[in-house]
Amino acid sequence: MSAPEADHYNGSHTLALPDLSGAVPTSTEARAKRRIAALEDELETMRQERRGKQRKTTFYVSQGRAIRRMGVLYTNLEDLIAENDRRYEEGSEDATPEQDRLQRGYIILSQVLPWLHERLAQLDVDDSQDMLKQLKRGADAARGDDTSTLKDLIAAWINQDFHLPSLLKSDDKHARGFVHDVCGMLLCPSEWDWGDNCVRAGIRDRMSDYIVSENSWPLFLYENYTVKLDNLEHGLFKSKILVQAFKAVFTSPSSAKEADRDGDGADILENNRRARRQLNQVKVKTCVASIINMRKVTSRSLAYVVCQVRFALSNISSWRTVDGDFDYEVFWSNVVDFFENVPGPVTQQRVDRLLEWWTRKIFGKNHREDLTPEVVSRMSVTALVEQRKALEDAAFDSE
Numbered sequence: 001m002s003a004p005e006a007d008h009y010n011g012s013h014t015l016a017l018p019d020l021s022g023a024v025p026t027s028t029e030a031r032a033k034r035r036i037a038a039l040e041d042e043l044e045t046m047r048q049e050r051r052g053k054q055r056k057t058t059f060y061v062s063q064g065r066a067i068r069r070m071g072v073l074y075t076n077l078e079d080l081i082a083e084n085d086r087r088y089e090e091g092s093e094d095a096t097p098e099q100d101r102l103q104r105g106y107i108i109l110s111q112v113l114p115w116l117h118e119r120l121a122q123l124d125v126d127d128s129q130d131m132l133k134q135l136k137r138g139a140d141a142a143r144g145d146d147t148s149t150l151k152d153l154i155a156a157w158i159n160q161d162f163h164l165p166s167l168l169k170s171d172d173k174h175a176r177g178f179v180h181d182v183c184g185m186l187l188c189p190s191e192w193d194w195g196d197n198c199v200r201a202g203i204r205d206r207m208s209d210y211i212v213s214e215n216s217w218p219l220f221l222y223e224n225y226t227v228k229l230d231n232l233e234h235g236l237f238k239s240k241i242l243v244q245a246f247k248a249v250f251t252s253p254s255s256a257k258e259a260d261r262d263g264d265g266a267d268i269l270e271n272n273r274r275a276r277r278q279l280n281q282v283k284v285k286t287c288v289a290s291i292i293n294m295r296k297v298t299s300r301s302l303a304y305v306v307c308q309v310r311f312a313l314s315n316i317s318s319w320r321t322v323d324g325d326f327d328y329e330v331f332w333s334n335v336v337d338f339f340e341n342v343p344g345p346v347t348q349q350r351v352d353r354l355l356e357w358w359t360r361k362i363f364g365k366n367h368r369e370d371l372t373p374e375v376v377s378r379m380s381v382t383a384l385v386e387q388r389k390a391l392e393d394a395a396f397d398s399e
Contacts, residue, residue: 057134063113064138066292069146069249069304071109074321074329077132080106081120097341101333104340108300112292146249146308147319153248153256154312157241158182177315178204178212186241187313189216190227212324214331220309237302237338237354243361245312246297246305250289251362259361289363297358299339299351303332 072080083102087095092103110117113135120128152170159167162182169175178184188194188203189212202210219225221242223235244256288294294301307328314323321329339355342348376382 056131060131060134061138061141064135065142065288066112067109067135067139068143069288070112070292070294070298070301072105072300073143073304073307073332075102075105077109077135080109097337098333101336101340105300108298144319147311149248149253150245150308150312153253154241154245154309157244157256161240173315173317175315176313179315183313183315186218186220186225187212187310188219190219190222190232191216191229194219206324212326214327214334218310220313221306233350237306238357241309242302242305245309246302246358246362249305249308250294250301251287295359295363297355297362299336299355302339302355302358303335306335307332 067077080102083099084106086099087103092100095103119131123131151173155168155170158164164182168180168183176183178187184200184203185194188199192199192203192210194200199210203212217227217232217236219227220239221237223238223240225239226235228234240259243259247253247256247259310331311319311323311328316323321327339351342351
């Protein structure tokens with residue numbers, strides 16, 4: 001640039017001096033553009049934060065659907081967390097059965113949601129409370145869905161298995177409970193004979209000699225709906241309607257048709273995965289067991305189904321904790337304690353065999369989940385590898 005041109009450029013672009021406010025003058029249009037750009041950036045940031053919060057909410061709600069089914073049906077998540085904190089600070093000595101049940105619940109919850117324990121330590125109080133709120137929302141929604149499903153299915157199963165002259169309606173709960181002969185029989189405490197007219201009348205009239213409470217095992221829990229009073233554990237938790245309900249909740253309603261089979265079918269989880277891979281077929285819904293990575297029947301998943309079936313057989317129309325003299329929360333604890341609070345190793349073996357029976361009934365004969373590294377190390381393929389290695393080492397040492 002020549003000197004005249006430079007002088008002309010500098011002269012025509014001389015910066016205007018600021019006024020007494022100290023501000024360099026700018027055009028209205030430029031200021032408006034910058035303000036709009038800043039607002040757009042702020043709006044995009046807000047949108048991203050909102051999308052992130054929505055994604056977190058969706059994730060927590062989705063993950064929460066396993067809580068009632070696998071962990072705790074009634075207990076607040078805050079109580080589980082508080083018990084774990086208490087144990088860490090004070091130890092487990094002199095713990096009550098209720099505290100032991102809470103702690104086992106926290107451990108199971110941490111297994112079902114393996115990210116939860118660390119997330120609780122990272123979040124502040126407000127975010128933690130919001131997370132627990134969304135988890136509970138998902139947990140209650142899943143319980144409600146299962147309640148609705150079993151309300152219809154159990155009516156169909158009873159109509160089919162008991163050949164009723166007057167069919168039980170799927171949309172009418174008021175005709176169930178003890179006013180219905182079959183539902184009443186299934187709900188009847190196992191220590192009484194529903195066929196006795198005095199017993200039936202006493203229960204229906206709610207007489208003091210026939211109090212139906214959570215302290216009795218209902219007949220619907222027993223295999224063939226028959227009880228041996230001198231051996232109350234025989235056949236307990238092996239009824240057809242329980243197997244049907246468990247399959248309906250955790251695998252699929254259609255799989256409940258195979259309740260009579262002794263686990264001799266193909267792996268239902270593998271079948272579900274293969275069906276979803278078939279691109280030429282209609283989209284197949286992923287079963288609950290696959291979603292929550294469930295491979296075995298557990299005591300608490302069984303207790304959940306027991307309470308759901310009991311509710312479906314009753315005549316109450318909305319989910320509640322107490323039905324007359326019957327407390328569902330205590331009943332759930334009784335079922336859990338049957339499996340988890342055993343008097344000794346002999347009873348523990350019976351409990352383990354019962355849960356193995358259930359796992360075979362629901363998931364079939366496959367046991368790939370039991371192929372731990374320790375188990376594999378004792379098998380012939382691994383043994384041969386070790387033998388060949390030993391022979392090589394011996395040959396090397398002899399040279």
